[in-house]
Amino acid sequence: MNITAHTRQSTGTPATRRLGVIAVALLVTLAFFGLWFSPEDINQGSTVRIMYVHVPTIWVAYMAFVLTAVCSAVYVSGRDRSLAWDRVAGASAEIGVLFVAFSLVTGSLWGRITWGTYWVWDARLTSTAFLFITYIGYLAVRRLGGTMRQRARRSAVLALLAVLEIPLVHFSVRLWRSLHQEASVATGGTDVELDGLMLFSLFLGLVAFTVTFVWLLLHRQRMLWLEDAMSAQGLDAAIEARRQEAVR
Amino acid sequence: METVINLSHVVAVLGGFPALAGIDFSVQRGEIVLLQGPNGAGKTSLLRVCAGLLPIERGSGTVLGIDIATQREDIRSRVGFLGHANGLYLDLTVRQNVNFWAATVGADDAEIASAMSRMKVDGRLADVKASQLSAGQRRRTALASLIVRRAEIWLLDEPHAGLDAAGRDEIDGILRDAVASGATVVLASHESERASGLANRIVTVDGGGAR
């Protein structure tokens, strides 16, 4: 692994710079639509505007975790797969966790402003919290050390286990909450009546955050590549030093 | 003669440190190879790589024809490894330990009894908990467990450590018998005097490489 060809100041390329500009433009447009152009909700007034951030971020987080799962599946499916699959899986999970956190916080604020509570034990919110913790665990396991291949294999297996476990958790929680006949008042978004402009803004939010996610992913996985390359170079130096021990 | 171990430019890493720094190493069937070298030279790591326990970062190699880069799990059932740790369950007695290891390989009672008596861990010692044994006694128990495995390659890290003269003679006898029945032995030892009598080839390991 030779990183000398990549000794720039950043992980950016002309492509990512263009992508970044598009992302910013979309986010600004979203701000306009979300904060201004789109109408207020009949019941909630202006607080419904949080939805344009809260809902797309959780969708993008789901996408991120699906990507992690797919890359992990590809990695374990063959004997000698490229570590790039592992790096993308890891970067995607990191960003996914960020987006889930963001969604949980905005959802909590929304609940607080609109209905007076920071948290409600409804099925979706509880499952989302579990999703968050599960992937925090995944990220912790990624940091356990060892060779890159060990890290990759361990993480991949764990990610696939998460794919199994999350629907189980979600299903159990759904069953559990259905016992309590929760009114879906505070579920955040499902009972808001969406007119055309609101729907459009929501869709815009999805596009804007997806583009942002891709931009973040490209940068982050490049960072991970650089980290791996650096430790490989560090290894070269260490090997030389080790060989010197023997030469007398 | 068949080459049972063949490593080429192997780099193996322990927590970022290159324990093996591009080592070349090969062993023919039926040899008894002694690994010599200072502490920290990489002897233990070399043995672990050959056992399929330690993954390699760079280089290539085969053990019994099996590729250590991609298939090292398959090596293990054909190889017997004894590291610094004895692999004992400290809450179990000697007999219970050896019985367990024998059960995992399907050895029968006669083999167990014979292995235990060769290593002098039958009789009074058999029902002592492993935690109460001396270092030498634990070593002998571990060796008894290894004997019942009848592996094709024996990889031993300081097998003589903690044993008295009689124990060491016994091990040497066992290793010679194993080779006579077609096994190959690689051992790391500081006991250069004794071990050079036993071995037909000496390899010096230093700075993660071999000479």
Add this chain to the structure above:
Amino acid sequence: MAVSSRRSVATAVARKDLLVEWNSKILMNQVAPFAAIVMVMFAFALDNDGILQRVAPGLVWLATLFSMLVVVQRSFAVETADGALDALRVAGVDPAAIFAGKAVALMVQLLALEAMLVATAVVLYGVEMSLVGLGQVVVTMVAATVGLGAVGTLYGGLAAGVKGRETLLPLLLLPVVAPVLIGATRATEAGFGSGGTDVSEGWPWIILLVVFAVIFSAVGSVAFGPLVDE
């Protein structure tokens, strides 16, 4: 070289684990008292007989899960103390067999613990069960414990050994066992009759527990090898 069938290896591993427990009596002398104390502390904290009786199922399973963390750690501490798991791996013993053996041993120990906890709930929290209810509680225990044994062994293996890993176990394990906590508690509520729950309401939850157990037993035997390996 002699090779054993997977079943006999798993049996040997399970026997070995239970023998270690028999010789050391850690479960009996340390974990069970810990679990009992947890139940007592719940009473101190909740300070209300009516509430205690109502939430007894939840407390039983919470105490089980907390104790399980200790039992799983112990199960693997035994393996790493003298490099035994290493030796098992290098002997080429089928990881699926190791998984099965350790999971079964873990299940047996957890079942014993749960039985004690249910008895403690009856004594301390004033729980009263019908015979059918008791039968349902037993079925719940078995169904839940198979799942817990599988998942505990799987993640316990991952968290074993290397320093700094042990604290990882709760973080990894507790989210995964959430379905078991939910299912077992609801089923036990039905068995105990807490808050007027009828026995018939428990059976669907038991099905959830069985599904969990089947999935993780199957997946665990495949995933254990890669997770434990260096």
